Amino acid sequence: MHELAVTEGMLKVVLRHAELNRAKKVVGITLQIGEMSDIVDEWLRRYFDYLSRGTIAEGAEITIRRTPAVFLCEDCGEEYVVNIKAGDRFSCPECGTNKVEMVSGREFLVQDLKVI
Amino acid sequence: MDDIRLIDIREEILSDNQNLADEIRERLRDNGVFMLNLMSAPGSGKTSLIIETIRRLKDEFRIGVIEGDIDSLVDSEKIAAEGISAVQLRTGGACHLDAPMIETALATMDLENFDLLIIENVGNLVCPAEFDTGAAKKAMILSVPEGDDKVLKYPLMFSVCDALVINKIDYLGLSDFNQDLLKERVQMLNRGINIFAVSCRTGEGIDEWCDWLRREIYSFKNRD
Numbered sequence: 630m631h632e633l634a635v636t637e638g639m640l641k642v643v644l645r646h647a648e649l650n651r652a653k654k655v656v657g658i659t660l661q662i663g664e665m666s667d668i669v670d671e672w673l674r675r676y677f678d679y680l681s682r683g684t685i686a687e688g689a690e691i692t693i694r695r696t697p698a699v700f701l702c703e704d705c706g707e708e709y710v711v712n713i714k715a716g717d718r719f720s721c722p723e724c725g726t727n728k729v730e731m732v733s734g735r736e737f738l739v740q741d742l743k744v745i
Numbered sequence: 746m747d748d749i750r751l752i753d754i755r756e757e758i759l760s761d762n763q764n765l766a767d768e769i770r771e772r773l774r775d776n777g778v779f780m781l782n783l784m785s786a787p788g789s790g791k792t793s794l795i796i797e798t799i800r801r802l803k804d805e806f807r808i809g810v811i812e813g814d815i816d817s818l819v820d821s822e823k824i825a826a827e828g829i830s831a832v833q834l835r836t837g838g839a840c841h842l843d844a845p846m847i848e849t850a851l852a853t854m855d856l857e858n859f860d861l862l863i864i865e866n867v868g869n870l871v872c873p874a875e876f877d878t879g880a881a882k883k884a885m886i887l888s889v890p891e892g893d894d895k896v897l898k899y900p901l902m903f904s905v906c907d908a909l910v911i912n913k914i915d916y917l918g919l920s921d922f923n924q925d926l927l928k929e930r931v932q933m934l935n936r937g938i939n940i941f942a943v944s945c946r947t948g949e950g951i952d953e954w955c956d957w958l959r960r961e962i963y964s965f966k967n968r969d
Contacts, residue, residue, distance in 0.1 A: 631840055631872040638759040650752050657749075660758065665901040667871050698900070700933070713900045719933040727929055730936050735904065737875070739754045745747040 632668060636676035642739045643686050650744060655686040657743030663736040664698045664713065689743075698734030702726060762876055765844035769851065769879025776856040779962045780864065782842075782880035784902065787868030789886040790912040792820045793945035794954075795863055799827050801955045806860040806962060811850045813842040813867045820865060830854075841872035844879055861962060870895065874902040881965055884908040889916040893927040896934065903931050908939045910954055915944040 639660070647655050662668055670693050681687045697710040702721035711717045711731075720727050757763050773780050785791050799808055810831040812821040821831040832850045834842065842864060854862075864880060866873045885906045887895055890913060896903050903909065909931060911924065928940055939957055943950035 631875065634839070634841075634843065634872075635758060635875070638761055641761050642754070642756050642758060646752060646754050646756070650750070652750075652752075653747070662758075665904060666875065667901065713897060716897055719930060727933055729933050731904065731934050735901070737758050739756050739758055741754055742752045743749050744752060745749055 632672040633676050635668060636673055636680055639673075639739060640677070640680050640684070640686065643689075643742060644684060646739075646742060647685055647744055650742075652685065652742070652744035654745045655689045655742055656745060657690045657692065658686070659692045659694060659740040659742075661694045661696060661736045661738045661740045663696045663734040665734045666737060694740065696733060696736050699732050700729045701732045703728040703730065708732070759876065762844045765848060766877035766879040769844060769847060770881065772851075773856070773862075773879065773881070774965075774968075776859075777966050778856050778859050778862055779882075779965045780862040780878075780880040781958070782864045782866060782873075782878045782883045783886070784866040784870075784873045784883065784906070785868065785886035785888075786870045786891060789868075789888040789891065790945050791865050791868070791886060792823055794886060794910060794912065794943070794951075795865055796823065796827055797945050797948070797951045798863070798955055798958065799824070799829050801951065802861070802959065803827075803829065805959070807858055808861045808863070809854060809859045811842075811847065811862060811864045813846070813865060836867060840867055840869050841876050842866050842878055843876040847878045860966070861958075870899040870902050874899075874905050882907040882961060884910060886910045886912050887927075888913040889920055889922045892920075893923050896927065896930045900934055903938070904935045906935070906938060908941065908954075908957065911940065911942045912945055914942050914949060915947050 674691055698713050700711050701708050704726045705724045707721055707723040709722055721729050783791050808829050810824045812831050812833045816835050821833040824831040834846055834850055883906045941954045
């Protein structure tokens with residue numbers, strides 16, 4: 630829903646680092662986005678195609694790495710993936726307790742750039 | 746052909762917004778102003794909760810409200826009727842408030858004259874969760890008629906908030922809303938979240954919510 634604002638933010642980060650590294654052209658961008666985020670990949674790419682025109686990032690290939698929601702059990706130490714939107718149970722699959730905590734799945738990063 | 750170089754970045758996609766939000770947070774800390782970002786779906790009761798909060802806390806704290814709507818003055822008029830100053834941001838289509846928008850609101854306010862600022866964010870359970878406004882704490886409202894399965898549909902919002910206010914508990918008898926199941930799920934997603942059950946209509950539970958807010962404000966002000 631807010632892919633436009635997100636793409637604008639992403640482009641700023643990309644161009645800033647491209648300039649810092651004296652790149653002539655950005656050919657690839659890798660994003661790391663956690664499962665918790667509702668970003669629709671296709672819209673992000675469409676907005677990016679539009680917003681990057683005329684910049685050195687125009688035409689860059691965007692790779693989106695989705696990281697899953699991972700929970701940690703405080704009782705038995707089990708780390709496990711939960712597909713929240715599929716309705717997976719949050720509780721520990723190993724020992725069944727609810728004393729668990731989500732430890733990753735909220736990432737929202739520009740991971741790396743491929744530049745010339 | 747030129748060699749392709751790989752540059753490691755690992756920077757937040759929204760780092761510009763984040764940096765401004767951090768600046769806002771520091772400025773508010775310097776001025777002793779506690780800002781709360783209040784979020785929810787449309788119709789959950791943000792304005793009602795703000796009004797009930799104002800009625801109980803206005804003799805203790807100097808309160809201001811920043812209203813965010815796509816295009817309306819309805820909410821800020823209700824706040825003004827309580828004798829509290831409200832700045833209305835009309836986003837003109839943006840589905841959330843972000844740090845730059847809050848900055849424009851703060852620029853119109855004399856921060857020395859406030860202890861508590863409440864942001865009434867745009868009614869939306871999705872986007873506002875992603876954008877730091879510079880607030881000291883974040884709270885969300887889920888109302889009973891919306892259902893107890895919203896944690897599964899909008900986990901990010903539940904995971905970023907410091908407080909969850911379950912509103913319209915006067916409707917519990919009319920629905921199969923399972924409070925215990927909701928609380929269980931939310932706490933697994935967000936260990937430290939504070940949960941309150943209220944009815945803005947009957948007043949039930951509002952004092953407990955205000956006590957929490959009061960403690961947070963005093964703790965914030967005493968930190969300096």
